[in-house]
Amino acid sequence: MVAAAVHGLLDESVTKAAASTTISSLRQALQAMNRLQEASSLLYFEVQLIAIPEEAMHRLQSFLNVLNGDMWDVERALTLAEIFKLQLQSSDDTVRSKAEDTFKEAQELFNKVSHAFGNINLDFTRISFGHTFSTEEKFVQILNLVGKYFEVNHYGQMMLCLTTALSEQVDAYVEQVKYAIELQQQLADEMGSEMIQTAILMRAAGSANLNASEYGFALNALEPQYMNLPEEVDPKSHALLASIMSMIYGSFGNNMEALKAAEESLEIAKSGQSYKACSDAAFILGLRHLSISEQYPRKSAEDIKWLSSAMDILKEWIESDADNGYTDGEVQKCMLVGKWENLRASDDPELKFTPVEKPWIERVKKLLPSQTDVLKRSELLDLEVSMLMRQGNFLESSKLSTDYLNDLDKLPFVPPMIKAQAYSRDAHQAWLCSRAIVGENKTTTAEERLHATTQLLSALDLANKSLQQWRQTSSSELIIRSTLALGSLLSDILSTISEDLERDLLSGFMDELQKTETICDDMRRSVIPIEGLTSLMNKRLLVAKDSSLKIYKLGVRIALRLNDSAQAWTWLQKGKSRAFSDSLGAKLLVPQNLLQRINSDQTACDLLKAEQMHLDALNQPGVNHILVARELTSIRKRVQEYPPLAEIARIRNTTLNLEIDPVCLDMALSRTNLSRERVKFVDWYVPSSKTKENPQIICFVRTLDGTTRTKQLAISVTQVEAWISKAFTYPDMAEHPLNKKTGNRLLQEMNALVDWLTDYSAEGDLLVLSPSGQLNNVPLHALFIERRPLVERNLVVYASSAAVMSQCLDRSASERSCEERNTGETTAFFAVYEEPLHVNERNLIFSHIQTLSTVLPGNVFLGPEVTKSRFIETSSTATWLHYHGHARYCKEDVLQSSLILSNGEDIFDNSNAENLLLGRDELSVVDLFNTTLPQGGVHFTIIACESATQDLSPGDEPLGIIPALLHAGATSVLGCQWPIKSSAGRAFSEAFYDEVRYMRSITIGGNQTVNLAQALGITVGKMRRGELGVQYKQAYCWASIAMHGLWFFPSFNGGT
Incomplete structure (x- = not known):
């Protein structure tokens, strides 16, 4: 009954109370018969069912008084261990002060009787519930205990140890987390529990979903489990699985699937008896509504509709949490509503000085214990500072932020995530201060302008510190957002500094941008293309994420500002059809002559066999996709680093290095009597027509030796969009505009997109066109240059990216069957x-x-x-x-x-x-x-x-x-x-x-x-x-x- 209640099938509090009464009666009967060993086992279970810690401690103490004589040393030590656990968890300083003495007494008894694992249990309790350890320190120390339990063959405690270690997000120990999950999986395989297997899979997926390089692992691991759950799964686990799937779909930007999973999670949770499961599912549902609102322009009808529904859900469950005594849930939802109120007030000038967040801040303060440690106050402080900054009260907000940073500096260890948030908060504050000084159309003195610039430089420094802290975590999305925030600050400051400093700052930021781009790349490549079109569609979702797109566009703009045309072209290409070229690369076959060389190298053969074995395993039902995919990634890294296999790595990764195999290329050029100098890659950078910047189109021409030239065209994005509408929008049954007598003249209105090529190419050159954005709707090959269409003047082909062209060349060089x-x-x-x-x-x-x-x-x-x-x-x-x-x-x-x-x-x-x-x-x-x-x-x-x-x-x-x-x-x-x-x-x-x-x-x-x-x-x-x-x-x-x-x-x- 208790197990059923824990899994949401029965009312947990009622069931535990009833079970406690029954077990207590039986335990007292055994105790009266002096069958103390059996009574002790029942007592340890009994105290876990008691809701009031003081009552549980009283029963343990009463039982301890009965255990007289050496014959009961083991039971006495075990009872002291239970008392020690409750003392450590107590909020009463007097009770907690007794814990060390209890620990020593229990330790002496365990040593006396040479107990196999009693002292390990004591260490486990002290680490798990002690107040002097950070989350990261707990994780490392508990992981060390796993080995000790292994030495005494206590697999049950090993599993409990691993589960405890993995229960919280540990920023700084990504590899150790992976190891712990792998070890947990091995134990589950040995124990043969399907319930444990599912729980481990969900934990692994949760971990992978935070790390961009494993997004695809998480999706491929859990989606089959989610679609084919056994009928006997309990509501609590089922609801949790649906919530995790919702978060994974959200990571892919697939918000409607994420919403569907969140709705299912809440309905499933309601079918059980766990209120906490229902409340947690409702929180995820509220988050999904907020995410969907972000797809639409601010203040649009759709944005308001989804925001309102999100707030309705959250506010309803806040009151329900209060009625049901679920404090953590109430705090979590209050914070989210408070942040929304802050955002709403920021967009409404009439609310500038109205503290709309205040009721939610005060409510959270009342709910949090007065002795809440500094780390747990981070989110609340963030909301309070945001409110003060919105009101222009920078003096008080600055004091709160500074005091908090000082408190953090006093701690022996601060999780990188907390530090990152603190730096980010201060950076935003410095930026707002700068904006407040200069204002719009505001007349300022030289001293004020200097102060504003100083604030901006301070904001830049703090934002960079925040980014470096985020890089120590596995929170990929926040690393990307932090990089974009740093880029935004940098663009604000460029007009106020010297050219030399501008170049230094831009060059330094470009290094950061390239590190973050690797995360975007890993995110996409984590979808291992074993499922053909399904894998491609999932990759497309990741590529389409707004934050990822902004990274590549920012790379182009920074490189252009640095006058580095070659690097700008590379960034432009990296942002083109990455998912598609990935999928093409997966289908490339290894040339026969290369296979013959590899077959003579045993190490190379072993690596490729191991890789294929893991690829085959990924297609097997019931496999933990995440663990196998991680091992596959490790093997592929070794393949890339092994010189005899470098060519295979090049073939697969043409999407990354954008280089074309010289052997394939020279063979192709010789067939058509072309020299390398006559090959030109032609690209267009098309800024959004909605941007405040000048939306002029910039073109690129790149030759095979890497020489890249650019030209800003006289034609704008808005002109192109207007032409597309004129050329391809017409009434049903009407004649196509391009088929009228004026069709050729209409076509030539877009000649400015190509006529500049007169100075950048010669007649007969091979032009590989890679249009961007709206230019994909324009027949670029048919536009006129030197009074004839480009396709008549030159050899013209389209390729969505240079990588796609490279892969087609590799294919053409393969031997036919x-x-x-x-x-x-x-x-x-x-x-x-x-x-x-x-x-x-x-x-x-x-x-x-x-x-x-x-x-x-x-x-x-x-x-x-x-x-x-x-x-x-x-x-x-x-x-x-x-x-x-x-x-x-x-x-x-x-x-x-x-x-x-x-x-x-x-x-x-x-x-x-x-x-x-x-x-x-x-x-x-x-x-x-x-x-x-x-x-x-x-x-x-x-x-x-x-x-x-x-x-x-x-x-x-x-x-x-x-x-x-x-x-x-x-x-x-x-x-x-x-x-x-x-x-x-x-x-x-x-x-x-x-x-x-x-x-x-x-x-x-x-x-x-x-x-x-x-x-x-x-x-x-x-x-x-x-x-x-x-x-x-x-x-x-x-x-x-x-x-x-x-x-x-x-x-x-x-x-x-």
């Missing part, structure tokens, strides 16, 4: 246009495809032959694939975007031909992501409306048909950025394949490399000039078609 097959066997043409109302166009497409297969020999599949299974099967072996048909772009859920195929039915042989959806099937983005393409170069031509349309989430993360094909193994994809006429697609394809045939015919040697970008440029030129038909001269027809990935196709016959 189809070397003995001829071109006809590795080329496939698909045409599906199952529309009863467009029979003539369908026939024209089928005839067109048959003609293309004579230009480039290959297998042809038409209409009902183009089923999903046939497409996937053919794609697994073909290296050149052409599709002509429809693509469906689903704006609401891009994963449901698809290529339209056939379900195998011939609609023209069916009596239900009037059903427009009859005979259709869809190959979705999800299907494409899960498709496996051959090694080596693989090209797709997709002539379909909106086949190149992509969903771009924050961080320029691409998702759509083309990214899915690249993820599956394609090295180049030609597609359409917006819907074009089927007839235009046919005209383009005929001319394009004529160019492909010509290039094959003039290629020297066996490897018939095709320069895809050159073929595209020539074909677009013919189309634009009306050579393929005057009806295709407008930009609507030719500007939509673009190449993604590599600029060339390596060969048709399997050679490399």
Whole structure:
């Protein structure tokens, strides 16, 4: 019954009281019969059920008086140990003063009887409940006791020791925490308890969720457990698991899933009998509502709605906590409401001097014991100081902060988190003081300006100290926020200092920024890509977090301010499609020649085998994902550090170093008669149009030797946004603006985005375009430079980042498994246009495809032959694939975007031909992501409306048909950025394949490399000039078609 109550199945206080009465009666009966050994065992359980410590101590003392004579030395020592525990926990100084004498008496008795673990228990009690140890000191000392319990084979106490050690967040001992959890897992495996296994998994996930480098571990460890819990799980554990899942989803920025889990947690807790579990779940629910409110602009209707609901939840449960005597819960919620009141008053000038936080501050003060130690007062002080600063009472707020820092300095040890908060509080205060001195449009004296600058420098110093303290913790999110706060302070001070000091400060801050960027990188890479698309989507959530995005944008701005164009380009690239390039890197295959070298090195073989073993283990049900993932991370670090495996590390980590393998590159350039000097990476830095800064676009051109040049363009973000709206927003059934007679003129309004390339590139150079933000919606390749489209002047391809281009190059260099097959066997043409109302166009497409297969020999599949299974099967072996048909772009859920195929039915042989959806099937983005393409170069031509349309989430993360094909193994994809006429697609394809045939015919040697970008440029030129038909001269027809990935196709016959 007591166990059931502890797990929330029964009312805990009532059940314990009833059990205590029964056990006490039985214990007294045994005591009367002088069966004191049995009575003592019952007594130790009995005192755990007594709510009043004084009563428990009285019963123990009464029993101790009965234990006379040497024969009861063991029972006497054990009873003294229980009394010692209660004395240490007492709030009465007189009672606590007796604890040391009790300890010594018990210790002497345990020594006398040579008790195996009595003295270890005494040390455990003294460390756990003593008032002279910091949390960190307790953790280290308790962990030392684990070894002592192991020596005497007391596994139960080992588990209790580990659980106690891990019960609080320990900032400075991340590695020791990991070790403790691993040891706990080993014990649980030996003890075979499913309940313990679940508890350990939740504790490990909680630990991992604080550390950015393990966010993915936490998600992958707990989500399967959360989705497949056994029916017998108790409400308390179930509710706790749901709350932890809510926090993990929140770490990924997936606020709606986090809200759903929080709501489930509260409902589950209510099904049990534990009030504390319900209250704690309600607190998490309130936090989730607050997090959702932060997604919206301040004071917007949605922001106010979610904030109000959060406050309603918290205030309701504050009163409930008070009624039920749950002080800790009441304090926690009061503090959160107080912070919200502070935020609300800060936004409302009418409340500037109104102490709206005061009632909550006073309520917390009444709830906290007067002797609450200095460390536990940190959060309350923070709220009080915030209130005073908001009111402009800097004298009193400064005194409170200074006194508190002085109190901290007197302590032998202060947790880094507490120090970080104190420094941060003082930094904010100094910054507000500076702002108060100068004010807006306020006339100031030289002395006042000097004082304001001094305050700003002080704020900067304190903010830096705060950041260094946060770095000693595992609180990744707070490290990122603290870095951004330091950057914000730095931007305020730059206008007040000399150029030399500015450069020193910016350079120093750049070092800090790079350290923090590593955390963002670890955060994303913690999602080990073992689940394909699911892993990619989770990575996208982490990349899209506002704090992460700000880190990369800040890096670009600081580097530009330092006039370091190369570093600015690197920061820009690091902030592009990191999740996508991660996933591409995971699919890269190790070249055969490298494998042969590795096979001759036993250490290298062992490391790779160990890595694969852990990857396989991550897919096994029931495994503690966190522990296995940590070990995998450790092995991968050894792989990176082992010289013979350096090339494998480079292949996997191209997303990090942004360097291109010189061997792959030189081979690719030689195929297309290009020199290194003729390769240019072109990027655009696009600031937000909502920023107060000048939103002018800055462009970058980078060559392979690292030389980087920048230029600020005359065109702004707002102009680009206005053009996109004008070009692509029009009424249904109306003519596309780019298809009108003025279409080419409309297109050329954006020429300023590329015409600057005249001074930065030469005709025929290879340009790898990596657009940012809104520029992804502009056909950059079709804009005019030197009176012709860029794609005609240069070899132009799109790559979402330099890392993606690098990975495509690595793939193209891989040896093919189809070397003995001829071109006809590795080329496939698909045409599906199952529309009863467009029979003539369908026939024209089928005839067109048959003609293309004579230009480039290959297998042809038409209409009902183009089923999903046939497409996937053919794609697994073909290296050149052409599709002509429809693509469906689903704006609401891009994963449901698809290529339209056939379900195998011939609609023209069916009596239900009037059903427009009859005979259709869809190959979705999800299907494409899960498709496996051959090694080596693989090209797709997709002539379909909106086949190149992509969903771009924050961080320029691409998702759509083309990214899915690249993820599956394609090295180049030609597609359409917006819907074009089927007839235009046919005209383009005929001319394009004529160019492909010509290039094959003039290629020297066996490897018939095709320069895809050159073929595209020539074909677009013919189309634009009306050579393929005057009806295709407008930009609507030719500007939509673009190449993604590599600029060339390596060969048709399997050679490399």
